[in-house]
Amino acid sequence: MQEDDLNIPSDDWIMQKILNLVPDFEEQGLEDPQTILGPLANYMRPMLISSLKEKRKTLFTENAGKMRHLLDNLQKKLDEAFLNMQLYEKALDLFEDDQSTCAVLHRHLLRTMAASIGDMLFHNLDMHNKMKNGINVEESPDSESITLGSAERTALAKSFPGSLSKKALAVVEALEGKRVEAFMTSLREVAEESGLLLKKLDKKLERTLLHSYRKDLTSQVSAETDPVALLPKAVSLLYIQVHNKALQAPGRAISVAVSRLKDKLDDSAFKILTEYQTATVTLLSLLSASTGDEEDCTSDRIASKRELLGDLMPALKGLVLGTTQS
Numbered sequence: 001m002q003e004d005d006l007n008i009p010s011d012d013w014i015m016q017k018i019l020n021l022v023p024d025f026e027e028q029g030l031e032d033p034q035t036i037l038g039p040l041a042n043y044m045r046p047m048l049i050s051s052l053k054e055k056r057k058t059l060f061t062e063n064a065g066k067m068r069h070l071l072d073n074l075q076k077k078l079d080e081a082f083l084n085m086q087l088y089e090k091a092l093d094l095f096e097d098d099q100s101t102c103a104v105l106h107r108h109l110l111r112t113m114a115a116s117i118g119d120m121l122f123h124n125l126d127m128h129n130k131m132k133n134g135i136n137v138e139e140s141p142d143s144e145s146i147t148l149g150s151a152e153r154t155a156l157a158k159s160f161p162g163s164l165s166k167k168a169l170a171v172v173e174a175l176e177g178k179r180v181e182a183f184m185t186s187l188r189e190v191a192e193e194s195g196l197l198l199k200k201l202d203k204k205l206e207r208t209l210l211h212s213y214r215k216d217l218t219s220q221v222s223a224e225t226d227p228v229a230l231l232p233k234a235v236s237l238l239y240i241q242v243h244n245k246a247l248q249a250p251g252r253a254i255s256v257a258v259s260r261l262k263d264k265l266d267d268s269a270f271k272i273l274t275e276y277q278t279a280t281v282t283l284l285s286l287l288s289a290s291t292g293d294e295e296d297c298t299s300d301r302i303a304s305k306r307e308l309l310g311d312l313m314p315a316l317k318g319l320v321l322g323t324t325q326s
Contacts, residue, residue: 014041014048056134063131070131074124075196081117082187086201087209088113089180091245094260101256106180108250114183118171119148121187122156125168125194129160150176164193214240221320227309231280234320238265238273241320255281269319276316279309 015037088109095102123146130137157168167189174183191198217237224230232249235257239247242264249257258277262270283305290298
């Protein structure tokens with residue numbers, strides 16, 4: 001291990017440190033304190049180097065176990081997250097003929113699920129990099145909840161060694177882009193560079209994940225009491241039932257997602273869905289326009305629409321859950 005790697009302080013630094021700790025040296029009135037401090041610093045420096053080498057060696061040994069544990073945990077988290085990401089990506093194919101909606105869905109998935117995966121990966125690779133360089137860091141048990149901004153991601157990517165840095169910067173660029181596949185490609189390259197494996201979603205895994213997702217959504221729809229929050233969950237569950245796809249749609253895309261179910265549902269079922277969606281849009285528009293003024297008549301209309309949605313909830317739940325149970 002070279003001295004430069006250990007950040008060994010110079011003789012001058014050691015002499016200044018001695019003076020700070022033992023000011024008596026200057027108070028002796030010596031014309032040139034270095035006549036004493038120089039040889040003393042020269043004597044202490046080899047011992048300091050030896051001590052730092054030993055400390056770095058001990059820390060590196062301790063970190064080796066931590067590094068293995070960190071990568072093992074990261075691999076497990078990536079396995080689940082990347083498989084789910086592939087599952088949601090497959091639903092995007094349903095909207096390839098509608099460029100505007102497809103762009104909204106891609107950006108939504110990039111800003112949510114993809115960003116979460118990227119941040120978790122960057123955070124853990126940063127910790128791994130620090131451990132590798134002999135820095136004592138503690139693992140974060142909740143690294144999945146880490147949220148980074150674009151500037152933070154860029155700074156971390158630039159701090160990674162060698163070719164990993166360039167590949168990590170491609171992930172940052174993809175997260176700011178418009179296509180999910182660009183993110184998936186760049187993520188695979190970073191994972192491979194880091195010695196991590198990303199599982200490909202095969203038919204068997206897809207069926208298992210869809211079954212689990214459908215079961216979870218069914219429970220959520222059944223338990224949902226917020227009339228506004230019910231709609232996207234109901235639409236997602238219908239897409240699993242009708243298309244066998246796990247759709248992740250933001251509010252801006254719900255209208256198109258609903259309209260595309262017209263040929264897949266009978267007239268009465270589609271009427272229930274569109275009435276609920278129209279009432280939800282109206283309520284959200286009223287809430288957005290509300291001033292909060294007591295004299296504002298909007299509050300009465302909001303209350304009326306909330307009541308209407310509350311009355312429509314059982315019909316929508318019956319439609320979605322009834323389809324699930326059939």
